[in-house]
Amino acid sequence: MTEQIIHRASFTIEPVQPYDFHLTADYATHFNGRYLWEFYEDGVYRCVLNIDGNLVVAAMRSIGTVEAPRLDVEIAGPKLGESLLIDARRKLEWIFQTNVDLAPFYRMTDADPFLKPLAETHRGFHVPQGPSVFEGLVSAILGQQISGQVARALRTLLMESYGESLTVDGVTYFTFPRPEALVAAGVQGLREKKNSGRKSEYIVGIAEKLVSDEIDLEGLYDKSDDEVIETLTALRGVGIWSAHWLLVRTLGRPDGFPHGDLALQKALGDVANGGVRMTGEEALEYSLRWSPFRTYATAYIFGAIRSGRQSDLPMSTNKHEVVNP
């Protein structure tokens, strides 16, 4: 591979306060699950962005506080222009949800004895988003039924095999494959990358519909939650769990709640049901008290579990080991 000349530029993002960059970046990368495209190290979050086919690497760090947040961003890539920088900024603001005002959520948690301590210890934590609907959808399909570790291995293989790459400062980043690349790979190609025949069909099928403009996934950003769910679940391979997953981690919706999610059922069981896993219906009924902020409520709970702060959860018995949150 030939070395490219890398240009650099920088700018500042001023999030709506309160904003906790560390908690948010940590949540995005907690399982290092997308290390080929992003990672968080020594307080610096780095990722590759595909801006209309131009690859750039962004490095972000906090230069402010939770109450007066400022983020320093450095962009590096072979081709930098003003409009590219504007798009990169917009993308990062979306991924990090820096324009989201959590005040309405905190008004709700103030009146909720269960969430109040969590909201205080995680003040400023936002729910990070994935870079594109296609990435989110394929990742959701990859994650169906199998453990997070296996899903990650499969996604890594997919990105290494069919993504585009950019090397900056000795680190090679891979983007998520474009639909065209997965169509070219075909069902057989994806099977060779350790995916089941069924999932390979789902993924290639969706990629084909995108390439032929039969569906417009990016248009989902402007649709209502219900329309999103209806549109997505009409696709073969996409059920209600995957659709909710996209609402939560790609479309930035405040009230997504994948009640069929096994880990979520376990987490709610641990913190609110004496350690006994809730059924999907139980979880859904229980979640209604948090509407219309169920995305945030569950992310705060997962965040507390992941960062080993179950003690923030008033109803936790601490007797039960939290299973792989």
Next chain:
DNA sequence: GGCCAGGTTCGCT
């Protein structure tokens, strides 16, 4: 080695 893991579809009653 067997069972399970942050589901979905398909083919049966």
Next chain:
DNA sequence: AGCGAACATGGC
């Protein structure tokens, strides 16, 4: 409508 099987892989 509702139920069960099949699905591919990695970790324990």
